[in-house]
Amino acid sequence: MLRFNYMSQDIREFISPFTELLAFGEPTHLEHAHTWVRNELFEQLAACGFRSIALESCRIRGMLVNDYVHGGAGDLDAVMKEGFSHTFGENWPANRELVAWMREYNADKAEQDRLSFYGFDFQTETASAPSPRPYLEHARDYLGVEVDLSTDDEKWSRDEAVLDLTKSPGRSEEAVRLREIGTELLKQLHRHKKVDEAWERAETHLVAGLSLLRYHRECAEPNPLGVRLNRLCQMRDGVMARNLLEIRRAEAGRGPTFVFAHNAHLQRTSSSMEMAGERVEWFSAGALVAPVLGDQYTVIAGTLGRNDSFGLGEPDKDTLEGQLQSRFTTWGMTKDKPQGRTRADTELRMGYFPLDQHLLDGVDALLHVRVGRPVTR
Secondary structure: OOOOOOOOOOHHHHOOOOOOEEEEEEEOOOHHHHHHHHHHHHHHHOOOOOEEEEEEEHHHHHHHHHHHOOOOOOOOHHHHHHHOOOOOOOOOOOHHHHHHHHHHHHHOOOOOOOOOEEEOOOOEEEEEEEOHHHHHHHHHHHOOOOOOOOOHHHHHHOHHHHOOOOOHOOOOOHHHHHHHHHHHHHHHHHOOOOOOHHHHHHHHHHHHHHHHHOOOOOHHHOOOOOHHHHHHHHHHHHHHHHHHHHHHHHOOOOOEEEEEEEHHHHHOOOOOEOOEEEEEEOOHHHHHHHHHHHHEEEEEEEEEEEHHOOOOOOOOOOOOHHHHHOOOOOEEEEEEOOOOOOOOOOOHHHOOOOOOHHHOOOOOOEEEEEEEOOOOO
């Protein structure tokens, strides 16, 4: 039994023999300390038989990163720019370190022992979504069929296409035409199924394109903004959950997978936030995969005491984070969950989701960073 105030920096103490998907969340995307800790944990996990990592980044772009870490041609700067969404490649130094380390690790390894990289996110930000054209074209070109998929990409990708239903092309005749073409391409793809990497990439691109068309269709539905945003958040995490399950199927014979994203995407309980002045609630990817995977899914939530760079001050001692502050000198993990009130000194701009009982109920353990700053070796 864990003793009171127990803490550790050894990830092996927080996984079971059944763990196939180990999720580690961060409480905000503005805090980089958790990404440095993540790298250290992945090195530990690689030594324990984990053979893949999946990040909150576009799944399609992640294929470029995986090619690179497996020794493919390319320049690291270009891979960091093109291989990540949400600016997580260029602006996150820990991600650059991760990609470089994985390529070096794989250099002298047999194929079955190499580490693989995945993005598991949708191609969208919640409030903006790209054109489906390039994803559909990838499958078209793989199949070698003659079909016109040209469209004005800008009208799909502008923010107004998501937030203003009157500006969305999601219910247009063109959208209907693209959905019909994409559906027919999917039928053809499955009629000519091959168990090889090129076929799987074509299917992944095509499913992504059709998912984008459904997303844009939801943007155009004549519902109040709050209803549309709820459904869009749910669609995004639904795609995330599907991607995680597909990644697990691909990696099942090689070893477990380490997952890193915002806590709100990984907790077993539902998630909520304020967006465009609306209260949005949805089932996270973690809440969707947990019933499927059962005890094969383990989730550790990241928490933060203080970060002066974006104005998060020292938590009051009677808050949940305040209770954790006294246990850790730098960072550490614990299954011994604190008791206290939810801190009230956060602002929406921080993107920081404070600890509360709802989050605690949805995770197995906590990783607390005492003071937000780069964590070095």
